[in-house]
Amino acid sequence: MTPAIEFSGITKFYRRRRFRSEKTAALSGVSFEVAQGEVCAFLGPNGAGKTTSMNILMGFIFPFSGRARVFGFQPGDVRAKKRIGFLPENFAFYRYLTAEKLLRFHLRLSGRQTPDPAGLITSLLTKVKLDSYKGLKIGKYSRGMMQRLGIAQALLGDPDLLVLDEPTSGLDPAGRKEVRDLILGLKAEGKTVFLSSHMLSEVEQVCDRVIIIDHGCVAGAGTMQQMLVENNQTEIVVDQLSAELETLLVEKGAQSLRETNRVRIICDSGLKRELTEALWANGCDVISLAPVRTSLEDTFLKLVGRTGGE
Amino acid sequence: MNIRIIATGALRSFLHNKVILLFGSLFVCVVLLMMTPLMTYKSMTNAANAQQMQGFVLSTVSGVMSLVSAFGSLLAAWAAADSVAGEMKSGTVLAVMARPLRRWEFLAGKFLGVLMLMAIYVTAMLGITILLSWLGGQHIQTSVWALLIYPLARYAMWAALAILFVTLVHPVLVMGIILIMMALVELFGSTSNHIAAWIRVPVHLVLPLTGLVSEDRFMVISRAPLKSFTWTSHLIALSYAADYALVCFLLAVFMFHRRELTRD
Numbered sequence: 343m344t345p346a347i348e349f350s351g352i353t354k355f356y357r358r359r360r361f362r363s364e365k366t367a368a369l370s371g372v373s374f375e376v377a378q379g380e381v382c383a384f385l386g387p388n389g390a391g392k393t394t395s396m397n398i399l400m401g402f403i404f405p406f407s408g409r410a411r412v413f414g415f416q417p418g419d420v421r422a423k424k425r426i427g428f429l430p431e432n433f434a435f436y437r438y439l440t441a442e443k444l445l446r447f448h449l450r451l452s453g454r455q456t457p458d459p460a461g462l463i464t465s466l467l468t469k470v471k472l473d474s475y476k477g478l479k480i481g482k483y484s485r486g487m488m489q490r491l492g493i494a495q496a497l498l499g500d501p502d503l504l505v506l507d508e509p510t511s512g513l514d515p516a517g518r519k520e521v522r523d524l525i526l527g528l529k530a531e532g533k534t535v536f537l538s539s540h541m542l543s544e545v546e547q548v549c550d551r552v553i554i555i556d557h558g559c560v561a562g563a564g565t566m567q568q569m570l571v572e573n574n575q576t577e578i579v580v581d582q583l584s585a586e587l588e589t590l591l592v593e594k595g596a597q598s599l600r601e602t603n604r605v606r607i608i609c610d611s612g613l614k615r616e617l618t619e620a621l622w623a624n625g626c627d628v629i630s631l632a633p634v635r636t637s638l639e640d641t642f643l644k645l646v647g648r649t650g651g652e
Numbered sequence: 653m654n655i656r657i658i659a660t661g662a663l664r665s666f667l668h669n670k671v672i673l674l675f676g677s678l679f680v681c682v683v684l685l686m687m688t689p690l691m692t693y694k695s696m697t698n699a700a701n702a703q704q705m706q707g708f709v710l711s712t713v714s715g716v717m718s719l720v721s722a723f724g725s726l727l728a729a730w731a732a733a734d735s736v737a738g739e740m741k742s743g744t745v746l747a748v749m750a751r752p753l754r755r756w757e758f759l760a761g762k763f764l765g766v767l768m769l770m771a772i773y774v775t776a777m778l779g780i781t782i783l784l785s786w787l788g789g790q791h792i793q794t795s796v797w798a799l800l801i802y803p804l805a806r807y808a809m810w811a812a813l814a815i816l817f818v819t820l821v822h823p824v825l826v827m828g829i830i831l832i833m834m835a836l837v838e839l840f841g842s843t844s845n846h847i848a849a850w851i852r853v854p855v856h857l858v859l860p861l862t863g864l865v866s867e868d869r870f871m872v873i874s875r876a877p878l879k880s881f882t883w884t885s886h887l888i889a890l891s892y893a894a895d896y897a898l899v900c901f902l903l904a905v906f907m908f909h910r911r912e913l914t915r916d
Contacts, residue, residue, distance in 0.1 A: 400750055402913040420752040428750035434743040436661075438668040450657045451751040495747060 344414040346503050346534040347376040347399060352408035354394055354558075368394045369558040371408070376551070378502070381525060381535040383545040386555035387646055392538040393431055395555070396507050399536075400428055412503070424453065427501030431508050433492030437481030441472055441491050444480060445498060452499035466494045471520070485512035493521065504528060506537040510544060522548050546570070546638045554645050562645040569641045575634040576614040578607040580626040587624050591617060608634060654753050658761020662735050663768045672731065676773075679723055683780050686716055690788040697789065709788030716784055720777045721803060722834075725862070728770050728807035729814040729830040730823075735762045736815060736908075737823040745913055756905045763815060763901060770807040774800055798886065802865050805893035809860040812900035819907035837862055865893045 352372040355365040369391045376382045386392050397403045398410055401418020415422035435444055445463045449456070456462050467473040470490040475483070483491065489512045496504055509525075510518040518541065525535055525548045539545050545552065552569050554562040562569070583591075583605040588598050596609035596617060609617055614631065621628055666672055690712055697705040736759070739745035749758065778799050785792050792799070810830065817826040837859050840847065847855075 402746060402749065420754060423750065424752040430746040433747065435747060436665060436744060447661060451654060451753060453752055
């Protein structure tokens with residue numbers, strides 16, 4: 343099946359100043375693929391090249407070199423755009439229009455044929471909880487309401503691929519949860535979602551795959567499972583641990599952490615069977631055994647070489 | 653279809669644009685203020701001074717028409733430049749261009765929107781001119797179609813030029829260039845015979861020679877017979893305007909196709 347998104351060796355430079363030849367590399371040989379039906383997060387610190395990549399993907403800006411394809415078409419091709427719903431960062435629209443009129447305008451542009459356009463618009467506004475504000479001019483909307491409206495317009499054309507640049511930006515916790523549920527709903531429908539976000543805990547909950555970009559290069563990519571399992575380690579939790587057994591475990595390369603009512607033992611996954619049997623044999627009650635999972639935030643910070651913050 | 657949607661959207665945005673509404677209202681007020689001298693001339697006219705009064709009326713109406721034409725050209729250029737640059741500045745262009753819309757369709761829609769605005773302007777101003785002439789006791793003896801099409805052709809030239817420039821530079825700079833070009837058109841229109849051919853010919857190729865599509869060439873506001881102006885002459889003049897606007901528009905499409913769409 344043709345990948346929904348294909349980036350191969352994409353390089354992009356920006357001029358530092360107009361009419362000067364000095365250039366800054368925004369993207370350096372960025373390559374990745376997003377399969378159809380995947381929910382893929384595109385992460386990176388500020389200025390890493392996320393929005394530049396999304397703009398190339400939408401055909402708004404052009405790469406210096408490399409090949410980009412959306413459903414096999416060149417970015418900006420009308421055939422590709424027919425299948426895309428896009429939410430730009432800091433969504434903006436004509437302030438004098440109402441939400442209803444804006445969506446009607448976008449529906450006409452999207453070319454989607456529907457027997458009941460008014461019904462579709464109302465259902466979308468209800469979905470993003472803006473139905474009670476549909477008569478209000480957009481100029482009077484709050485930041486969060488604008489974001490909700492942006493999401494509604496992205497969904498308007500029943501797209502196969504949703505490109506969302508910071509979809510939860512400006513939303514309250516309830517709004518963020520609604521967006522999460524919306525993405526999960528789209529995933530269930532088999533839609534492809536490509537989103538950038540700084541809300542890593544949310545990304546962790548909804549995405550199948552993660553691409554991390556830093557300084558214009560792909561710093562890491564993989565499935566969410568791969569991203570959350572670190573160094574193939576396993577954590578064994580037991581109720582108690584004798585000093586002799588602890589010494590034995592440490593000799594085998596395991597690490598023990600004593601807590602109030604339990605002891606956590608971290609070892610290589612290859613040793614988990616041997617150590618668990620030894621613990622059982624010595625009368626320890628094994629409470630749990632699970633692969634060590636780091637949070638996406640830990641992985642992200644490790645890959646972008648930061649110890650915290652931006 | 654897409655062009656029509658963008659055009660109606662552009663027209664709607666013009667009609668919500670406070671700057672256009674403010675300047676438009678002020679302009680209409682100025683034009684209407686010119687009714688006062690016309691009414692005075694009319695009331696003072698008698699058998700002895702009829703000829704002189706007719707001269708006053710004609711010069712007033714002619715002044716109004718020149719004012720309408722100059723303001724219209726500026727309005728067309730400004731509306732065209734702002735309709736593209738405004739979308740870039742606010743970032744609304746990103747959501748629009750994410751739709752299955754080609755770049756040339758976007759520009760064509762904007763251009764058509766400007767022409768729709770100017771059609772409203774031309775119709776309104778023609779109405780005012782006819783009213784002023786009537787108040788002055790004169791009649792415009794020219795076909796209405798020509799008085800609608802000719803200014804529209806001129807405004808199309810300025811709008812296409814502005815759209816071309818705005819794909820390259822800031823809209824304020826565009827208006828500066830347009831003003832300089834308007835001054836040059838006036839200069840080369842009136843003194844072109846005294847300028848060396850090596851300057852005149854290239855300048856004539858570049859500048860929109862709006863004098864060619866001016867109603868002054870055939871319009872008469874009096875009971876005197878119309879100046880002779882054949883259909884071929886109309887066709888040639890209007891073809892020049894259409895050709896000039898088309899070339900500018902195609903150049904704009906070429907530039908816009910390569911322009912990076914980002915929030916300015």
